[in-house]
Amino acid sequence: xxxxxxxxxxxxxxxxxxxxxxxxxxxxxxxxxxxxxxxxxxxxxxxxxxxxxxxxxxxxxxxxxxxxxxxxxxxxxxxxxxxxxxxxxxxxxxxxxxxxxxxxxxxxxxxxxxxxxxxxxxxxxxxxxxxxxxxxxxxxxxxxxxxxxxxxxxxxxxxxxxxxxxxxxx
Amino acid sequence: xxxxxxxxxxxxxxxxxxxxxxxxxxxxxxxxxxxxxxxxxxxxxxxxxxxxxxxxxxxxxxxxxxxxxxxxxxxxxxxxxxxxxxxxxxxxxxxxxxxxxxxxxxxxxxxxxxxxxxxxxxxxxxxxxxxxxxxxxxxxxxxxxxxxxxxxxxxxxxxxxxxxxxxxxxxxxxxxxxxxxxxxxxxxxxxxxxxxxxxxxxxxxxxxxxxxxxxxxxxxxxxxx
Numbered sequence: 001x002x003x004x005x006x007x008x009x010x011x012x013x014x015x016x017x018x019x020x021x022x023x024x025x026x027x028x029x030x031x032x033x034x035x036x037x038x039x040x041x042x043x044x045x046x047x048x049x050x051x052x053x054x055x056x057x058x059x060x061x062x063x064x065x066x067x068x069x070x071x072x073x074x075x076x077x078x079x080x081x082x083x084x085x086x087x088x089x090x091x092x093x094x095x096x097x098x099x100x101x102x103x104x105x106x107x108x109x110x111x112x113x114x115x116x117x118x119x120x121x122x123x124x125x126x127x128x129x130x131x132x133x134x135x136x137x138x139x140x141x142x143x144x145x146x147x148x149x150x151x152x153x154x155x156x157x158x159x160x161x162x163x164x165x166x167x168x169x170x
Numbered sequence: 171x172x173x174x175x176x177x178x179x180x181x182x183x184x185x186x187x188x189x190x191x192x193x194x195x196x197x198x199x200x201x202x203x204x205x206x207x208x209x210x211x212x213x214x215x216x217x218x219x220x221x222x223x224x225x226x227x228x229x230x231x232x233x234x235x236x237x238x239x240x241x242x243x244x245x246x247x248x249x250x251x252x253x254x255x256x257x258x259x260x261x262x263x264x265x266x267x268x269x270x271x272x273x274x275x276x277x278x279x280x281x282x283x284x285x286x287x288x289x290x291x292x293x294x295x296x297x298x299x300x301x302x303x304x305x306x307x308x309x310x311x312x313x314x315x316x317x318x319x320x321x322x323x324x325x326x327x328x329x330x331x332x333x334x335x336x337x338x339x340x341x342x343x344x345x346x347x348x349x350x351x352x353x354x355x356x357x358x359x360x361x362x363x364x365x366x367x368x369x370x371x372x373x374x375x376x377x378x379x380x381x382x383x384x385x386x387x388x389x390x391x392x393x394x395x
Contacts, residue, residue, distance in 0.1 A: 032300060033298050033300055034287070034297050034299070034300045035297060035298055036296055036297050036358070036388045037295075037296075037298075037388075038388055060390060060391075062390055064387055064390075066390055074388065074390065118195070121193065121194075121195060122378070122380070122381060123237060123353050123354050123355070123357040123358075124354060124355045124357065124358055126195055126353075126354060127353075127354030127355045128355075129195070130354075160196065160232075161194075161195040161196045164195075164229065164232045164234065165195070165196070165234075168227050168229060168234055169227070169325055
């Protein structure tokens with residue numbers, strides 16, 4: 001986890017304003033350290049392949065041709081909305097997390113993370129939502145969730161699911 | 171003693187009920203279950219069947235279905251021992267820190283074996299492990315040992331004891347089935363195990379294509395000219 005955090009910090013320093021989403025965001029909000037060894041992030045200004053190559057980032061020749069950092073960590077770069085969360089909401093509700101004394105990284109906020117995971121509803125998202133529900137339920141600002149979903153019914157459904165997951169032991 | 175097939179045929183109405191529900195995180199007994207089961211008493215009968223083998227969690231008129239219920243019958247039959255072990259699992263913590271895990275790793279009961287997070291990590295190097303799940307011959311004896319060393323039984327520790335159902339001849343397949351039975355992030359572990367050790371598995375679970383593609387994609391390593 002510390003390695004991944006240090007890598008996230010280096011990416012922030014090399015590529016400028018980026019917001020980490022995915023497993024790293026869940027880890028930082030919940031302290032649940034189950035994640036795969038890759039980093040997903042949103043870039044605030046588009047970044048070209050040439051710029052990445054100039055910064056020693058590498059593109060693999062296999063499969064979907066993913067990018068790797070100069071230190072060999074796989075990355076997924078997003079330039080627009082993530083499921084059910086607008087680009088504006090990603091930026092507006094992002095949160096700064098310190099990385100030791102070396103600096104800080106920006107991470108997807110708790111409310112957009114909850115909305116994105118509730119929309120995806122894959123097995124791993126449900127487990128992550130359960131971790132969030134158990135440790136952060138009282139910190140969720142439901143007005144913010146409502147402003148992201150733009151829908152009272154969906155917000156109520158998310159709240160009901162999280163309250164159930166918080167009390168469920170499986 | 172009931173065979174796994176007999177047990178499954180007993181809970182079959184519950185499994186049929188689970189497969190008829192639209193995929194959701196949680197459901198209401200009154201609104202969602204009654205639509206499928208026909209009445210509140212029937213809905214609860216179906217849910218209690220599922221609960222008996224760890225395929226549902228019911229709480230105050232709301233419930234959750236373990237997606238392992240959606241596996242094909244021949245896979246589900248193999249999952250029953252894992253489901254029962256997970257249902258009866260006991261969680262322990264002392265300092266609620268990695269030191270708890272190190273303690274048990276250094277003091278593993280005789281004939282015990284590690285499964286889920288830590289074993290999946292050893293087999294695949296895919297997801298970092300979080301909790302130490304250990305199958306033991308005698309769960310009461312192992313629990314008492316942990317308690318004597320200052321551990322408490324609760325919901326938030328990182329040590330999880332599982333009652334061994336039988337001696338597994340194929341450890342990789344056992345871990346694979348445990349991952350499917352547990353669900354959540356362990357589904358990704360199961361897929362990673364199948365991708366890396368598919369030749370050691372006599373049975374294959376059913377996974378979403380997006381999940382398989384995600385794990386395949388995540389496991390790619392850098393290849394440049």
